[in-house]
Amino acid sequence: xxxxxxSVLISDEVDQKCVNxxxxxxxxxxxxxxxxxxxxxxxxxxxxGLIVRSATKVTAEVIAAGKKLKIIxxxxxxxxxxxxxxxxxxxxxxxxxPGGNTLSAAELTCxxxxxxxxxxxxxxxxxxxxxxxxRKALMGSELYxxxxxxxxxxxxxxxxxxxxxxxxxKTIGFDxxxxxxxxxxxxxxxMQLEELWPLVDYITxxxxxxxxxxxxxxxxxxxxxxxxxKVINVARGGIIEEAAILRALESGQCGGAGLDVFTSEPPADxxxxxxxxxxxxxxxxxxxxxxxxxxxxEIAEQFVDLNKGKQLFGAINANAMxxxxxxxxxxxxxxxxxxxxxxxxxxxxxxxxxxVTACGSSLKEAKSYLGAAVLAGYLATRQQPSGDGxxxxxxNAPVMxxxxxxxxxxxxxxxxxxxxxxxxxxxxxxxxxASGTTCSGGAVLLSLQGxxxxxxxxxxxxxVVFSAKGSPQLMASISGAVAGxxxxxxxxxxxxxxxxxxxxxxxxxxxxKNMESLKGVxxxxxxxxx
Ligand code: NAD
Ligand code: MLT
Numbered sequence: 001x002x003x004x005x006x007s008v009l010i011s012d013e014v015d016q017k018c019v020n021x022x023x024x025x026x027x028x029x030x031x032x033x034x035x036x037x038x039x040x041x042x043x044x045x046x047x048x049g050l051i052v053r054s055a056t057k058v059t060a061e062v063i064a065a066g067k068k069l070k071i072i073x074x075x076x077x078x079x080x081x082x083x084x085x086x087x088x089x090x091x092x093x094x095x096x097x098p099g100g101n102t103l104s105a106a107e108l109t110c111x112x113x114x115x116x117x118x119x120x121x122x123x124x125x126x127x128x129x130x131x132x133x134x135r136k137a138l139m140g141s142e143l144y145x146x147x148x149x150x151x152x153x154x155x156x157x158x159x160x161x162x163x164x165x166x167x168x169x170k171t172i173g174f175d176x177x178x179x180x181x182x183x184x185x186x187x188x189x190x191m192q193l194e195e196l197w198p199l200v201d202y203i204t205x206x207x208x209x210x211x212x213x214x215x216x217x218x219x220x221x222x223x224x225x226x227x228x229x230k231v232i233n234v235a236r237g238g239i240i241e242e243a244a245i246l247r248a249l250e251s252g253q254c255g256g257a258g259l260d261v262f263t264s265e266p267p268a269d270x271x272x273x274x275x276x277x278x279x280x281x282x283x284x285x286x287x288x289x290x291x292x293x294x295x296x297x298e299i300a301e302q303f304v305d306l307n308k309g310k311q312l313f314g315a316i317n318a319n320a321m322x323x324x325x326x327x328x329x330x331x332x333x334x335x336x337x338x339x340x341x342x343x344x345x346x347x348x349x350x351x352x353x354x355x356v357t358a359c360g361s362s363l364k365e366a367k368s369y370l371g372a373a374v375l376a377g378y379l380a381t382r383q384q385p386s387g388d389g390x391x392x393x394x395x396n397a398p399v400m401x402x403x404x405x406x407x408x409x410x411x412x413x414x415x416x417x418x419x420x421x422x423x424x425x426x427x428x429x430x431x432x433x434a435s436g437t438t439c440s441g442g443a444v445l446l447s448l449q450g451x452x453x454x455x456x457x458x459x460x461x462x463x464v465v466f467s468a469k470g471s472p473q474l475m476a477s478i479s480g481a482v483a484g485x486x487x488x489x490x491x492x493x494x495x496x497x498x499x500x501x502x503x504x505x506x507x508x509x510x511x512x513k514n515m516e517s518l519k520g521v522x523x524x525x526x527x528x529x530x
Contacts, residue, residue, distance in 0.1 A: 003070050003093075005307045008049035011035055011056040014075045015296030018051065025304045041065040051075060051299055052082070054283075060086040073303060075295040076101060076286055078236060079316060080209055088317045091396040095302055095314040099155060100295035101286035106159035108285045109204055109234045112258025113164065116202075116230050117143055119256075121279040144168035149200035151216065152207035152235065153178040153188060160204055161188045172196055175207075197224035202232065209236035217241065222248040228255035234285045237262035242272050249277050260285050320372035320394040323365040327441070332366060332424065333373045333394070335436050335443035338459040338530050339426040340377025342445070345528045346465050347432025353407045354378065360422025361414040369394055371408035374426055375401045420446065443530075448501045451493035457503035458489045462529045464510060466522035470500040474521075478502060481517035485510050499523060 008022055010031040019029045027049070035043060044050065044066040051073040052058060058072055060083045072082055074096040087094045115121055118140035126134035148164050150157045150173035161171040165187050173188040173196070180190030203225070207213045217231065217240040231254060233240050242263055248254030256277045265283055267273060273280035286292065302314045309325045312318065324333050336356070343354065356374050358366045376397035382404075392400065401407070416422055423446060425435040435447045436459065444456035448465070457463070464482075468474055475492055482490065486507035493501040504510075504518075509529060518525060 003048075003306050003309075005049050005070065005303060007047045008051060008303065009043060009047040010051045011040060012051075012053035012075070013055070014051055014053060014299070015292050017293055018075065018296035018300040021297060021300035022303060025307070027303070027307065044069065049073065049303060051303075054078065054081050056081065058082040058087075063087055063090060063092065066092070071095065071303065071306070073097075073299040073314075075292075075299045077105075078208065080236065084317055088399055089396055090390055091393040093306075093312075093315050093318045093321070093395055095299070095318075096316060097295040097298035097302070097314055100298045101288075101291035102155040102159055104288040104291035105156045105234055105285035106163060107288075108260060108281070109156065109160045109206075109232055109258075110163045112232050112234065112260065112279055112281070113143065113148070113202060113204065113230075115279045116232065116256040116258045117141055122276060143202075146170070146201040147172060147199050149173060149196045149203045150188060151175075151193070151196075151203065151205045151239075152213075153183050153190075154206060156234070157204075157206035158183075158186050158188075160206065161186055169202075172199060193221075194224075197221055198226065200225060200229060202230045203240075204232040205235050205239045207235055207239060209238055213239050215239075215241040215244075218244045219247060222253050225253070227253055230254065230256040230258075232258040234258075234260040237265065245278075246272055246275065249275055318395045320369045320398060322368050324369035324373075324394060328362075329366070329369065331438040331441050331443070332363065333369055335424055335438050335459070336370045336373030336426075337377035337380075338443045339424060339434050339436055339445075340374035340379075341381055341528055341530065342377075342434050342448075342459070342465065343374070343426050343428050343432050344378045344381030345526045346434075346448070347428050348430055352405070352429045353409050355409045355411075355425075355427040357425045357427075358410070358412040358422070359425070360416040360420075362422050363412055363424070364414075366424075367410050367412060370424060371410045372397050375406065375408060379404070379406075445491075445503060448493065448503075451495055451501050453491045453493050453501075453503070455489075455491050457491040458505045460505060460530055461488060462506045462509045462527060464504045464506070464515070464518060464525060464527050465501070466504070466518065466525040467499045467501050468522040470495050470498055474500065474502075477521040478504065478518070481521055482506075482510065482514055485514050 005027050007028040013033050019031055022029050044062055048068045048070045053075050063086045069092050071093045072087055077096055077098055079094060079096055082094055084094050119138040123138050145168055147170045150161055153173045153175035165171055171188045172191055173183060174193050183190045231240055245257050258279045260281045261283055305311050312321050323329055354374060356371050358370055372394045376392040379397055379400050380392045420437045423435050423437045427433045433449055436443055436445045443459040445459055446456055482504050487504055488507055489505045491503050
């Protein structure tokens with residue numbers, strides 16, 4: 001699957017370096033950060049790429065309006081303003097710049113921890129109001145010796161831990177993916193949340209906002225913590241339930257909060273942000289010149305690298321494409337798709353398992369893309385339930401297959417006996433079996449239903465795949481039937497008097513008349529346009 005980006009729309013405030021880099025690499029850029037929803041729906045149709053920060057809501061409607069859209073890039077981390085499921089369904093790559101703003105977000109988290117512990121915000125307010133006497137009410141507490149609970153030990157969680165350890169804080173944490181042996185390396189003692197709550201003086205959250213993390217910290221959790229626990233959220237509004245923070249601040253169960261993010265931004269209700277024990281910032285985690293420059297350059301570089309077929313970095317929904325960009329892999333992707341099409345057209349439609357076997361050491365890395373390629377070809381021969389002009393590719397084929405109860409079982413062996421150094425075999429449960437290889441960048445069929453072709457059949461243009469009763473005159477009869485057509489190859493499997501398989505390839509779809517004549521000399525026949 002190659003990506004040919006010609007024009008990119010940037011609809012949010014992204015550093016100019018992004019525009020410059022894309023243009024220097026021959027990609028047209030339209031930057032318009034003032035589009036209304038209707039204008040965006042119209043404009044998006046002209047572009048094959050879209051770059052946003054968090055202001056543009058890339059809804060299913062916007063994605064559907066992007067008829068040419070191939071890639072959506074987020075100059076930043078969170079992709080919660082992008083309907084990733086819809087993009088995946090439509091075969092559109094979604095990518096972010098995962099590390100570009102990590103340090104800035106970590107530094108703001110540490111800043112908020114310090115502010116909350118020393119009432120910096122209240123002190124500043126008092127000074128601005130010339131109320132020196134308020135200093136008595138602004139007694140703080142040291143961070144030294146206190147315990148910081150870090151929920152989410154990914155990029156930002158780790159950097160926060162490393163920085164707060166220099167204040168003498170003990171760092172403990174939880175993450176379902178990062179194991180204790182790993183977190184130990186950056187000084188965080190891993191534990192389950194239920195163990196962590198009673199131990200912490202401060203909690204900071206660094207997870208995405210997903211169903212499992214929405215309202216993760218709520219009334220019940222505050223109840224399990226020490227009185228006066230302080231909470232920090234520089235991740236996403238709603239991970240700590242806002243109403244629960246207010247109630248805990250009022251009761252004294254929560255001793256202070258540092259909040260950069262809110263459930264709705266700007267908040268519909270500023271009560272929480274205005275609370276005297278809250279230090280609030282308007283989503284400033286990534287708002288540093290360094291972070292903004294980094295994410296802008298990174299997203300532009302990722303677009304250009306993909307466009308040049310160099311590498312795919314930062315994609316969150318395109319696993320199957322990771323190793324599929326080189327010219328060599330692309331030929332195997334094409335073969336996989338075409339064998340899949342053949343399986344769907346000749347083998348019929350089944351649910352269950354498609355077995356894909358790659359043979360040859362050069363296909364060691366093929367697992368990630370070959371199964372998806374076969375699925376894309378196979379599913380393309382089916383009426384898609386979600387229709388809507390969606391083209392199947394490596395991004396959407398795996399999810400479409402799942403929806404249709406279809407699985408791929410992939411195996412690879414280094415040893416490829418026979419005359420080819422690498423081959424791919426596709427088998428489906430209803431008895432279909434085909435093997436192929438690549439030749440000068442093209443896909444060719446080596447065998448069908450267990451019968452080998454002495455001369456590989458080209459899988460290009462339109463192929464008529466047939467079975468016919470073997471006889472010495474068979475080749476002559478078939479040649480006669482397709483005479484006068486733009487036939488590019490005609491191949492018969494070796495065999496005797498039983499049924500034999502054959503493939504006739506045409507530059508353009510054969511005429512009805514020739515299809516009728518072919519019918520007269522074959523037992524089964526399917527036309528496949530590749
Ligand atoms: P990351 O992907 O590196 O780390 C997130 C971690 O959360 C992962 O390790 C994941 O396993 C963990 N996680 C997932 N579910 C969990 C759960 N139920 N309990 C505990 N941990 C869980 O992401 P990151 O770059 O560290 O970013 C973290 C968050 O910060 C994201 O929500 C991101 O959008 C946000 N962010 C905000 C700003 C800002 O401006 N305020 C800036 C950058 C990132
Ligand atoms: C992010 O997820 O990257 C942040 O929220 C920062 C931003 O708004 O870009």
